[in-house]
Amino acid sequence: MEEDNAMYEKILIDIKNLIYCDPNLKDFCIVPINENKNKSPVLYEEHNLGLELWCVKYVYSYLYKELFKVRQRLTKNRLIHQKIEEVDKYLISALLIHPDVSTFWNMRRELVEYGIINLDIELLLTKLVLSNKSKSNEAFAYRKWVVTKLLKAIPKQDIGSTLALLNREFIVTEMAAQKSPNNYHSWNHRMWSLEAALTKHDFADTISYLNLLFEQLDFSIRWIQSHISEHTGFHYRQYLLKCVLNSDCLGSERTIKSRHLLEAFIHIKACDDETFIHQLLGKCNSPMHCSKVNFIILLLEDLFYFMEKLNELFPGHEAIWYHRRFIIFHILKIAHEYHNIGWFRNVNINDLMLNSNDNITNIDYDLLCDGNNIQNYQNMNWTPSSLPICTKYFLSSNLNIFKKIVPPNVMPHKNNWRGGTKNGCSVFCVLIKIIILFNVE
Amino acid sequence: MVKLYCMSVFYKGPSSATCLKAAYDLQSFNFFQRGSIQEFMAFVSKTITERTTTASRQSVKQGEYMCHIYVRGDNLTAVLISDEDYPPRVSHTLITKVLDEFSQIIPASSWSTISESDVHFPQINTYLAKYQNPQEADAMTKIQTDLDETKIILHNTIEAVLERGEKLDDLVAKSEGLSIQSKAFYKTARKTNSCCNFS
Structure with missing residues (x-):
């Protein structure tokens, strides 16, 4: 003994x-x-x-x-x-x-x-x-406690030390996420660290915060490419995209690059953000907040560029379609806000019935999709009279824009029906339908 | 995860298969377990080769792993072990490519006699590294679409590939290629995977 x-x-x-x-x-x-x-x-x-x-x-x-x-x-x-x-x-x-x-x-x-x-x-x-x-909740809780202590010791103007600390958390959370699939504990810790740093220094409006977000967005797309079926990676990306909204900072070279990339896809020629938004969503009296311009450019870049690429390489992965749903929802939401049209969640359809004098009921919904796909859309039972009034107004005034936002190549195209994509694709259609009809996320 | 772990070239003889060359990428595994994992991948590759008929392609799914195999008409075989997310079409393209190149460099007459250490074919490592990113690799081989995906036989477990009456546990116990430590590793892994664990 x-x-x-x-x-x-x-x-x-x-x-x-x-x-x-x-x-x-x-x-x-x-x-x-x-x-x-x-x-x-x-x-x-x-x-x-x-x-x-x-x-x-x-x-x-x-x-x-x-x-x-x-x-x-x-x-x-x-x-x-x-x-x-x-x-x-x-x-x-x-x-x-x-x-x-x-x-x-x-x-x-x-x-x-x-x-x-x-x-x-x-x-x-x-x-x-x-x-x-790698999924030990207690270990993450303890680490949070330690990091909070370390953050407290850093002087308020010393952003460099905080970024160094943040970097260390990034490395550890990446390691933990790598070790077990869908490790939400780890991604939560990562988001928590980002937020803790932001509350500490309150630097949302500086270019260094925006650059930090861009760096993380680049990281996340690399991560997604190698972990295509993990929704955690997409969720983190969505969190980062929403963080862009916090930052009241003019877009940097990065967003200009993305804008140029987009111009090729949606055939819009614009020399600056303002004309870009005007061409995309139409003119409006109040200019769009620059954080939202950045947001919308990043969303469109995801939709047209990254998701297309991923879908081609990994057909049939549902997580990609869920990300598309997120993008479309937020683009529509921002477009509503931009035109100052109410954006309700969970609206009661009956309250929003159009009366017969309203000529918006004559919208040709087939315009929404290109000729090949009308069949699919007819199967979806479009009932114009049951559309919420706000969305109808939005659609009627922005039909062309809507067509751009939901372009034919995102619509269920024949090529996308191969293999397992069929499921993801039809889920996506249903989701668009739900978004438009009910305004729910 | 989208990852390739192991790629090996075999010669399938009348009674057993011999390994001609193998490459591994086991960085994502724990340092002390890499040795056992490598032995296991070699063991699985050999076992599957011996149970695949000549001139056929198979894909075997086992847990989160995929094992792709192609035995050519001349019995030269390549086995690729990847993660389940790795696009199977790219895997099979890679297999074809590696086999073509292998048979150009090493003459067919020597396949049945040559030993692994005498085979000089470093390209296999380059391919394994390059194809880790299917996106880049795919761009280069896009033209190669002659692969008939419908001809690939798909199995959902390793057990489905084994012959009647054979059990994986018995094969592991009998295998000479596995060290005692690897056999212990296999038993532990079996035990931990046998019920839900939240680790």
């Missing part, structure tokens, strides 16, 4: 020393080796840390007992210094093996509060935990 305990202590010390000595540790995992070959079960190679499976059971039950012996005294801060360092050692291994015990994380919080351990070690430890269990 005594001998065993000495062995466990040795294992725990080894792990602690490695973590304290190598700040570049990349990865932790429990290696499935079932037999004791009479050598140390702690593996360490090229900045990777591993623990052999056979010892986990014994080590964990040992440190579990030891930790709960001191739990009460630690809370009251009645431990001698040496003992506290031992607790640190036990906690490191306990959390690496089993990160879902909140008590252990709380004990670590206490150690931080007493000033025993330094926050950099905590960042490293949570990273290692996440490299093994």
Whole structure:
């Protein structure tokens, strides 16, 4: 028994020393080796840390007992210094093996509060935990707590340090998202970090925030290309796109580039944002807010360029069509706001019935799609009289624009019916229908 | 994920298949498990090759992995293990391309006798790296549309490829190509995947 305990202590010390000595540790995992070959079960190679499976059971039950012996005294801060360092050692291994015990994380919080351990070690430890269990909610919660502490220490004018901190979070969340598919915990943490940085410095209106968003948008499209069926990646992109709306900053070279790209697709020639919007949505008395101009350009770029490309390469992936739905919804919403037409969600159709004198009922809905696809649209039971009045008005005054927004190549075209796309495509049609008829997201 | 893990060229002899060349990209796996995973991919590739009839194409889906195989009329075979999201059409194009190039460089007469270490065919690594991004790779090979996708036989598990009465567990236990550590790894992986786990 005594001998065993000495062995466990040795294992725990080894792990602690490695973590304290190598700040570049990349990865932790429990290696499935079932037999004791009479050598140390702690593996360490090229900045990777591993623990052999056979010892986990014994080590964990040992440190579990030891930790709960001191739990009460630690809370009251009645431990001698040496003992506290031992607790640190036990906690490191306990959390690496089993990160879902909140008590252990709380004990670590206490150690931080007493000033025993330094926050950099905590960042490293949570990273290692996440490299093994990438969906551990407790680990993310703890990391948030640590990052909040670090953010507090940064002076308000020092945006550079915050960006460096943010970058570190980006790296960790990307790693965690890479490890398990649809890891919403990780993406939430990423969004939270972005928001925390924004609240801290309140720099939404500066070009550096916009550039940060553009960088992230570029990252997200790269991510989506290699994780095509994960909606998390698309969700993050949608979040970023909406963030553009927060920023009251004139578009940079990036949006000008996107605009030029778009001009080729929708045959609009415009020298600046204003004429571009006029040509796209028609003239209006009040100019459009520049954040919305950026937003709409980015949405259209996604719709015409990226989604087309992705759909061609990966036919039949539903996530792409859901992203299209998001884009169309927001374009329509912005167009409504631009023309100052009410945009209701969940409107009651009966309240908005048109009366017979209204000539808008004569809209030729077949104009909405090109000749080949009329059949599909007739199947959708268009009933003009049941359209909400606002949308009717919008359609009648902007029919051409609507045709541009929902261009023939996005409409269910024959080529898009191959393979599994059929589903995604029909879902998409139904969704457009719902958006137009009911104004729901 | 859209990813290629392993590509190997085999010669399918009358009784068993011999590996002529293999390339791996296992960066996304844990460092200490890469060795076992590599052994497993080699094992699966060999097993499937031996169970595919000459002059046919197959695609086998196993969990989140896809395994594409093409045994040519002259028994030269290529196996590609990818993620389930990787476009299958690009996978099969790559297989055809690699086999064509392989048979140009290594003479057919030596296939049945040559050993893996004597085969000099570094292009296989280049291809594996280049095709990680199907978008770029596809642009180059777009003209090659002679692939008849309807002729590819699709299986939903590895078990479906095995012969009657064969079990994967038994094959793993009997295999000489797998180390003790890899067999333990297989057992653990089986256990963790056998019920819902939230890790």
